Amino acid sequence: MTLKRMDNIGIVVEDLDAAVDFFRILGLELEGRAMIEGEWAGRVTGLGDQQVEVAMMRTPDGHSRLELSRFLRPAVVSDHRAAPVNALGYLRAMFTVDDIHETLETLRAYGAELVGDVVDYKDVYRLCYIRGPEGLLIGLAQELG
Structure with a gap:
């Protein structure tokens, strides 16, 4: 296989x-x-x-x-959109962007909300989670260096 x-x-x-x-x-x-x-x-x-x-x-x-x-x-049977980051099951989709701050500003105009903070992981990635349409959890990553 x-x-x-x-x-x-x-x-x-x-x-x-x-x-x-x-x-x-x-x-x-x-x-x-x-x-x-x-x-x-x-x-x-x-x-x-x-x-x-x-x-x-x-x-x-x-x-x-x-x-x-x-x-x-059939009708939708359950709703996981408000689940926190540590909930079991589907967590989020992560997208790499060229400029995380510019992307956040653009997406805020379409209802996106920052979940925590924008943080740098070592000198490798700048990361954050946002809530997008209908509260969907979405990760954003910017490669550094």
Whole structure:
């Protein structure tokens, strides 16, 4: 068995348009949007009769993708968006940016809020966590030196 790659990270949102806009501002490119439904889809997810609108976002280097999903059917069953950084399960997606302070200023205009502080890890990275659309936890990293 050989792992080839990681295709994407999936995030479920309520407002797909707002999430797409936010991640576009961050620098991801919209690859496409589609409605996923039908018997085959429910067999994959185990949700049965489902209808979900999906937007696939790609990083500028083309290596990573973020799949944003808005479930129309069945209804969302739980909400982890307000979970703290030490909660079990999905934590966050981390993005490398060229200027963390400039990125923060840009994203604040779209509702992003800094979680803690912007800190330098040795002379390697400048790091922070933000809450993005719908309270999603997002990490930002700037390579130093």
